[in-house]
Amino acid sequence: xxxxxxxxxxxxxxxxxxxxxxxxxxxxxxxxxxxxxxxxxxxxxxxxxxxxxxxxxxxxxxxxx
Numbered sequence: 681x682x683x684x685x686x687x688x689x690x691x692x693x694x695x696x697x698x699x700x701x702x703x704x705x706x707x708x709x710x711x712x713x714x715x716x717x718x719x720x721x722x723x724x725x726x727x728x729x730x731x732x733x734x735x736x737x738x739x740x741x742x743x744x745x
Contacts, residue, residue: 694710694711695710695712695715696709696711
């Protein structure tokens with residue numbers, strides 16, 4: 681599952697993959713410029729989720745009854 685996700689992110693240009701020829705072999709991943717451009721929107725979602733955490737938890741409790 682992790683490999684599939686990493687390949688999709690690489691295909692979409694969000695990360696770069698570098699094979700390091702060591703023993704054992706190592707693969708390094710890094711955000712590309714496009715990937716870095718997602719940091720601000722993702723952090724906005726994190727902030728929103730944190731600000732609304734209690735309301736979301738209460739809604740889940742009501743729903744799960």
